Amino acid sequence: MINSVRGFKDIYGKEAKVWEKLEKRLRESFSLWGFEEVRLPILEKTELFQRSIGDTTDIVEKEMYTFLDKSNESVTMRPEGTASIIRFLNEHKLYGPDKILKFFYIGPMFRYERPQKGRLRQFNQAGVELLGDSTPYAEFEVLSLMDNFLESIGIKDRMLFLNNLGCPLCRQQYRKTLLEYLEQNHNLCEDCIRRKNTNPLRVLDCKSETCKETIKNSPKILDFICENCKNHMAKLEELLKMCKIQYQIDPYIVRGLDYYVKTVFEVHAKGLGSQSAILAGGRYDNLSKDLGGYDIPAVGWALGIERTVLLLPENFIEEEYLDIFFIYFNERAEKIILPPLNNLRKKGIKVSYDPSKGSLKSKMRKADKLKSRYVVILGDDEISNGVFILKNMNLGKQITLPLEKLENLEKEI
């Protein structure tokens, strides 16, 4: 027996129906907010992710599916979508002055991590990217979309956490101050002693108890950001309040991808165990330029599909049912039944039948299991009399109709 690869899952049955509906609802919301789909490749050049996500991040350092293809080029199965969007935008020269672009994507991402609840090695994300708008209205657009969507699919126990990391200018000042503070303090865990030098801001979202204590009294980024960043944040908060979008300021949200500036945010939900973030994102104004492309401001987020599915209410999809189940017992009846049955399907009526041997009782049981609303019975007695039986399964009542009525049976139900 060969089993699936660790962290890779089959999705089928009821779960596949849930996914189908969730994707449909996502597309509806994306379209309402004016976002267009991009179907991006799964494989990209490794360099794209090294340069965008950041060389020293965990994702790039130890979680990527990277390999050499047959022409010895290093390629990587995408661990996220944003880098690809930027590559796509520049490759097709889609940007122009004062142009605002809105893209969304849905699809699988790959990270080599130990699987646990809400975390797989192949997982799916739905993401939006709004390009060309440096004002807080960009954040407002993607966050109002987020809020409306999550509300509409019934995810109630959630909270939007918001922070501002400052622009490259003011962050530099904060980074310096924070580093000085951390140097004085010796209560850091091993990881944070290392992080201190590579990316001191990451210390802020360390979960170890001793670090938390240290962080509590650390200088706060929001006290250091420049006028420009402050105004940006204030305007965004004003817009969110205007539309009653709930949020909390959390000065410890840092994000593990290096490309973020100014606004960063995460949506957390109850019921996921320790992987409580279902959606996260922020502003990345310098990413495109840093990759050698347009100088274009950008905001985006990504939603974890698997995590969202775990949170959906039980009644998210309605029960499947069948319109008519046909019961017959021999080839003589089959000749009468199959042509009109085939026509009913062409008319969009959901029908089924069972050509195998079996008693009327067993076929009735089958009809019941398939949740058929009606059953047609055509036995030898009926054929002799030129009629068939139509039974309403919910009412338990049946009527006898002439065989001609099989042609337009949809009128009888």
Place this chain on the structure above:
RNA sequence: GUGAGCGUAGCUCAGUAGGUUAGAGCACAAGGUUGUGGCCCUUGUGGUCGUGGGUUCGAGUCCCAUCGCUCACCCCA
């Protein structure tokens, strides 16, 4: 990469201080007025107890190894 827990029928699990033919519920199939479903009843199909060693007269039960799953840390959606 680190730690903990768990692997018994398709699914959820029970299996007492190691003892003879390994159980239940659900699901599946057939039957219960030889032409009528759901509820109920009866019967049946289905497991080399993850795998490989070891201890023992005897192992699903104890020990070791191995594989797999789960949760947590880390990190992240």
